[in-house]
Structures are given as structure tokens and as C-alpha cells.
Amino acid sequence: MAPHLVVKNLTKRYSSRPVLDIDELTIDKEEVLAVIGPNGSGKSTLLRLIAHLEKPDGGSIEFAGGNGVKDGFGIRRRLAVVFQESLLFTGTVFDNIAYGLRVRKTARGEVKKRVGEAAEVFGISHLLERPSNLLSGGEAQRTSLARAFVLEPELLLLDEPMASLDPPTKESLLADLNDVLEKMKATVIYVTHELTEAMILADRCAFIEGGRIIQVGTPQEVMASPVNRKVADFVGVENILKGRIAGSSDGLTRVKVNGSEIEVINHVSSTEKVWVLIRPENVTITLEESGNTSARNRFSGIVKNTLDLGVLHRVVVDCGFPMVVFVTKRSVEEMSLQAGKRVWISFKATGVHVISREGERV
Amino acid sequence: MDLLLDGVKQAFILIFTGDSLVVEATLRSLQTSGSAVLISLLLGVPLGLLLALARFPGRNLIVAIINAGMGLPPVVVGLVVAILLWRSGIFGFLGLMYTVAAMVIAQVIIALPLVVGLTLTAIQQLNPKLRLQALALGASKSQMLVMLVKEAKLTMLAAVIAGFGAIISEVGAVLMVGGNISGQTRVLTTAIVEQVGRGDFSRALALSFILLAITFTATYALTLYQQKGVGVWRRTS
Incomplete structure (x- = not known):
């Protein structure tokens, strides 16, 4: 048509x-x-x-x-x-x-x-x-x-x-x-x-x-x-991390962010410098490192602060790089999430989006 | 005080007995000033719209002239029109001196800047996006202009009120170009001046009351129309 x-x-x-x-x-x-x-x-x-x-x-x-x-x-x-x-x-x-x-x-x-x-x-x-x-x-x-x-x-x-x-x-x-x-x-x-x-x-x-x-x-x-x-800023991607491609294998690309490696699915760009975008709702917080999960990315970190948004809390975890996570009020209470608490965050390789930094004015 | 009361009494007698001078002067005042206001509107509204909406070289100069024209001394207007219409003047061949037409011309020159200036202000005070909205709903340019005039109606009626009030009550210009000829160019204001000159204060007062009554009635009618529907509607919920 x-x-x-x-x-x-x-x-x-x-x-x-x-x-x-x-x-x-x-x-x-x-x-x-x-x-x-x-x-x-x-x-x-x-x-x-x-x-x-x-x-x-x-x-x-x-x-x-x-x-x-x-x-x-x-x-x-x-x-x-x-x-x-x-x-x-x-x-x-x-x-x-x-x-x-x-x-x-x-x-x-x-x-x-x-x-x-x-x-x-x-x-x-x-x-x-x-x-x-x-x-x-x-x-x-x-x-x-x-x-x-x-x-x-x-x-x-x-x-x-x-x-x-x-x-x-x-x-x-x-x-x-x-x-x-x-x-x-x-x-x-x-x-x-x-x-x-x-x-x-x-x-x-x-x-x-x-x-x-x-x-x-x-x-x-x-x-x-x-x-x-x-576009990422505009559409509310809160976690925008500066990274470099470290390598690829088995359809997964490893991106180095502040010394840690984040696994991303099928990143095909040849560029080295990238932005790693992770939506806060795609990230999970646990108190222990859980082995029984399909999430490819797991990091230990310290809660920096929490902000009450009503039903949700915005929690910032420092795991070598800052990570914003949205957590329900009930989970915050049950897990006693507060500044200084040690936690684990995890997210799937499919929940990460990577874009080039080459030629971009930032 | 007695003089005033006598004047009121005389006015009623003259009006109800249909005094020829009073009737003649009243009708001619209405005819002259009514025509002048109508012509001023026909010329002034489009000119005001043009100045409000268009941008062209010399526009600011024209706006300044219009603004200055809003305070034109009528006697000066009368003098200039008289010079132009005088037998040896540029427009002397038209033979308009000492006619109603000459008085209408002088009054149009007095009222026109008021109509143009107030139309310009009224249109410029509207939200400029209203124009886009009308066009964006399929209005043609002329339909859009009609909408603007309707939106600016309140202020433009003020122009009519101001213009009519200014010309029906002025004497200098109409006396100079009309000459206050009985049966031809005598209007209320020139008749008042004439009666005062003769020492007939009662008649002069009677004519003045009539002039006041006309001015007030016309202004009141226009005000009623202007204020129709403004602030009288009450919410039902």
C-alpha cells in the first residue's frame, strides 16, 4: 500500500x-x-x-x-x-x-x-x-x-x-x-x-x-x-554506562565497564567504544549471590541510596559502576534495603542494549 | 438654575411640537455623523487589519501617523479640508464646499484614525495562534479575517463609540466646511453656536440636551450590544 x-x-x-x-x-x-x-x-x-x-x-x-x-x-x-x-x-x-x-x-x-x-x-x-x-x-x-x-x-x-x-x-x-x-x-x-x-x-x-x-x-x-x-536519555534509560568491547564468543559479547565485564547478546558492531544501556526494571536485587538464575550478569555492590517514589523505590547500587534499580516498596522493607547494605544485582544479557560511542557528540 | 430648568422645559416643548430647526439640525447631525462613522468603519477596519497582520516597508511610519491622527484637532481638519475644497483648491472643481458631503469628509478624517488605531490594537491583542487555528480548520483567508473581526468585536465597538462621540459633538470642522446654512448644512453643534450668538440660551440649551440625549442613547445602545453575553452567563453545575 x-x-x-x-x-x-x-x-x-x-x-x-x-x-x-x-x-x-x-x-x-x-x-x-x-x-x-x-x-x-x-x-x-x-x-x-x-x-x-x-x-x-x-x-x-x-x-x-x-x-x-x-x-x-x-x-x-x-x-x-x-x-x-x-x-x-x-x-x-x-x-x-x-x-x-x-x-x-x-x-x-x-x-x-x-x-x-x-x-x-x-x-x-x-x-x-x-x-x-x-x-x-x-x-x-x-x-x-x-x-x-x-x-x-x-x-x-x-x-x-x-x-x-x-x-x-x-x-x-x-x-x-x-x-x-x-x-x-x-x-x-x-x-x-x-x-x-x-x-x-x-x-x-x-x-x-x-x-x-x-x-x-x-x-x-x-x-x-x-x-x-x-534517544536513550529521552526514553528514560537510567543506566547508561561507558564501556569498551572486550571480545565475543558463543554469540555473546563482553563489554568492559569500569573493570567489570558485562555480557551482551549478539552485539555485531565493530566499534570498540560503546554505551551500555540497561533499563532499571530489567535489574533484580538479591541479598545472596544466587546460582540458580539464567541471568548472565551478576555483580556484588553496596546500596548508595534509596528514594521513595510511591509504589516503587529507586535504589542506586554501586558495583564498581552505578546501577539504578526499581524495587517495590514491599521488597525494600523485606530486604531492609538501605544505604550501606551489601547486595547482589543481576540482569540478563538480553536485557542489555549496546550502542556505538564512535562519532557521537557526548 | 432657572436658565437650566427653562432650557429643559423648552427642549421638551421644541421636541414635542416638532420645531423645524430642532428637527432639521437633529436629522442632519444623525445623517452626517452616521454616514461618517459608517465610511470610517468601511475604510478603517480593513486598513487596521492590514496594519495588524502585514509587514511592509513604511508600516511603522503609517502606524505612527495613525496614532498621531487619533488626537487631531477638529478645527485644523476643518481648515485643511476647507482649503482643499475651496473653489481655488485642489478639489475645488468638485463643488463640495458648504455641503453635507464636505462635512462628512471632515468627520471621516477625524474618526478614521480612531477606527484604524483601535482596530489595529484590538487585532494585535488577540492570540496570534487564533489565525493559524482558523486556517488549520479549513478557513479561507477571508473567513479567517471575519473570525478575527468577530474576536476583536468588543474593542472595535469601542472604536465606533469613540468615533461617533468625537464627531457628533465637534463643531469646528463642520462649521468651517459646512457653513451652518439653514436647510442645508446646519447640524446640532453649529445650531447651538448660532443660538448662543443670538443670545437665545433657552434654545441653545434645548439643542444641547437633544445632542446629549442622542450621544448617550447611541453610546448606550452600542454598549448594550458590546456587553451582550459578557459575564452574564452563570454555571449551572
Whole structure:
């Protein structure tokens, strides 16, 4: 199947500063693509260019079945954008949701029907007659989403729609949005700097940094196998250790980290200098060295500190290199984990991800 | 005090007996100032939008001129328009001197900077992303501009109120270019000046009360429209 949207060699500069340089990015029909990256990485600029709200300096953005429509207005009629701010117009919630339909000269009866349906989907039917300036943040953003979804656009562009909401409001809207996206089979580009949102909503993630796409893959792939240190930092890999390849045998690669050797599965890169990435949830703590385990990596260490995060505790163990481990509150109590306690940590060779340090600016 | 009370009494008598001078001056004031406000809006709103949204060389100079124009002394406007429309002036061939049209021109020059300046301010005070939002929902450029005007409605109505108040109550310019000709160019303000000159304070006061009543009624009606729906809605939940 041909991609629904193809972005090629897209560049944008503000003054003389390059802010975007995308070689290629595609999105399939009915796919939810999350564009993730830190603030200032160029993701919102990318979205504005795709929405034809700004002109690129170079490159192309092509819709499938464009029927030769090239002008900004013609293309904007095929899509809808929701921004971080709800940006509601003066008038009622009904007026706001109806805006896009009215500018398309949709018949009055049809407007009423579709606005009612969209309000129902986003749980704001009871607010239709309320003036937009008297809505809470969550209600306003639901209105803003309904205003875009009611158009049933060929492409929905959502630019950090949850970023200004408080956590409970965000959680509830995220769950509803997930349901809506599954039911409506919409094609969506979802810009966010929150990995959890991408994990919940997206089929694929494109990580953008410094205006360039660094990695594209399923959210799980990006989480488990970040391609460089920046992606690793962003996706919350807490254990990032500097190492050197020491050798390989039987499909296992040994990486030297601060005098200790960590075994990694099938590292194929020829590079010597590497980053060793271990997610805290892949590490286990025991009080004794257990021989009955499949974990290839076992190290003795001293607990440096523990931090209560609620259900979980963040425990840092010094085993020649610092290792962050997430442990349940109950285990911390049962094992009396506190600073100075001697423990063993273990993790599987498959739970380690290795990336090159060569040529990387760190 | 007696003079004031007599003036009020006279005003009621003149209004209810349909005094020809009062009726003529009142209708002409409404016609002249109403037309001038309408023309100022038709010219001023698009110009205000252009200045608010576009960037071009000389824009700042135009904005400065508009701002200075908001405090133009009406008598100076009257003098310049009179010079231009005078028989030997650049536009003398139009034969507009001492006509309602000349008075409307002078009043438009007084009201236009107010309308342009307040429209410019009103549009610039809006969140600039509203424009992007309207376009991103499929609005054409003209539909987006209509949305902006609607969003800036409150401040722009203030422009109408300020413009109308400024021109219906000014006397210097209309006297200079209209000449206060009975049956042709006499308006409330010039009629008041004339009655005072004749020593007929009762009639002058009566006309002044009518002028005040018109100004207040027009302003009140515009204010009611401006404030419609603002802060009167209460949450039901």
C-alpha cells in the first residue's frame, strides 16, 4: 500500500538558523505516528509545514490521491490541526465544534447532527450551549479535539494536545482519545515530548532531535533499542554506562565497564567504544549471590541510596559502576534495603542494549 | 438654575411640537455623523487589519501617523479640508464646499484614525495562534479575517463609540466646511453656536440636551450590544 503522506528532503530555516532537515518521513493510512523529541527539536515546525501553515525552504510534502491539489488552502481543507492551547473562538462549544463545517458551507441540519455526534464522542454533549470562555482546561481541550474530529479529515495533526493539562485530566482525556482513535481509524500525526502518550496512542514513533529524524520504529522498539545516547536519555534509560568491547564468543559479547565485564547478546558492531544501556526494571536485587538464575550478569555492590517514589523505590547500587534499580516498596522493607547494605544485582544479557560511542557528540 | 430648568422645559416643548430647526439640525447631525462613522468603519477596519497582520516597508511610519491622527484637532481638519475644497483648491472643481458631503469628509478624517488605531490594537491583542487555528480548520483567508473581526468585536465597538462621540459633538470642522446654512448644512453643534450668538440660551440649551440625549442613547445602545453575553452567563453545575 502506498503511503498516505510522504515528506521528502524537507528543510526550514528561521533567519539563517536551520531548524528542520528531514530526509524522508512517511505515514500510512489509518496509522498513528507519534513525532517525539525534546522541546525545540523542530517537531512542531514539522507539523506546521505539513499543515501548510508555513512554507518550507525546500523539499516536498505529498498526500496520496492529491488530485493535483497543491495550494495551501486546498490541502488545509483535507486536514485539521489541534494545538497545545485549545484556541477556542468566542461563542458556545457548539459554535466552536461547528466552525470547520460552517466554513465549508455544510448544511445546517448536517452541522447539527455531526456536532452532536462529535460532542458525544468526547463526552461534552452537556456543554454544547456553554460559552467557550467558561470551560475548564480539560473541557476546552475536548472541545478543541471535537472541533477537529468532526471534520473527519484525511489527516489529523495533533500538536502536544495534552501538554497544558493537569495529570488527572490528561489521564482521562488520553484514555478517551485512545478509544476514539481506535474506533475512527483516523490517520494521525501526534507531536509530543511525552513518551507515555506515544506508547499509548501510536503505532510508530519518529524521534526528532535538532531538526532531524534520528530513529523511526514502534514505540517498543524505540524504548528497548534507542539508536543513540540522546534517544536513550529521552526514553528514560537510567543506566547508561561507558564501556569498551572486550571480545565475543558463543554469540555473546563482553563489554568492559569500569573493570567489570558485562555480557551482551549478539552485539555485531565493530566499534570498540560503546554505551551500555540497561533499563532499571530489567535489574533484580538479591541479598545472596544466587546460582540458580539464567541471568548472565551478576555483580556484588553496596546500596548508595534509596528514594521513595510511591509504589516503587529507586535504589542506586554501586558495583564498581552505578546501577539504578526499581524495587517495590514491599521488597525494600523485606530486604531492609538501605544505604550501606551489601547486595547482589543481576540482569540478563538480553536485557542489555549496546550502542556505538564512535562519532557521537557526548 | 432657572436658565437650566427653562432650557429643559423648552427642549421638551421644541421636541414635542416638532420645531423645524430642532428637527432639521437633529436629522442632519444623525445623517452626517452616521454616514461618517459608517465610511470610517468601511475604510478603517480593513486598513487596521492590514496594519495588524502585514509587514511592509513604511508600516511603522503609517502606524505612527495613525496614532498621531487619533488626537487631531477638529478645527485644523476643518481648515485643511476647507482649503482643499475651496473653489481655488485642489478639489475645488468638485463643488463640495458648504455641503453635507464636505462635512462628512471632515468627520471621516477625524474618526478614521480612531477606527484604524483601535482596530489595529484590538487585532494585535488577540492570540496570534487564533489565525493559524482558523486556517488549520479549513478557513479561507477571508473567513479567517471575519473570525478575527468577530474576536476583536468588543474593542472595535469601542472604536465606533469613540468615533461617533468625537464627531457628533465637534463643531469646528463642520462649521468651517459646512457653513451652518439653514436647510442645508446646519447640524446640532453649529445650531447651538448660532443660538448662543443670538443670545437665545433657552434654545441653545434645548439643542444641547437633544445632542446629549442622542450621544448617550447611541453610546448606550452600542454598549448594550458590546456587553451582550459578557459575564452574564452563570454555571449551572
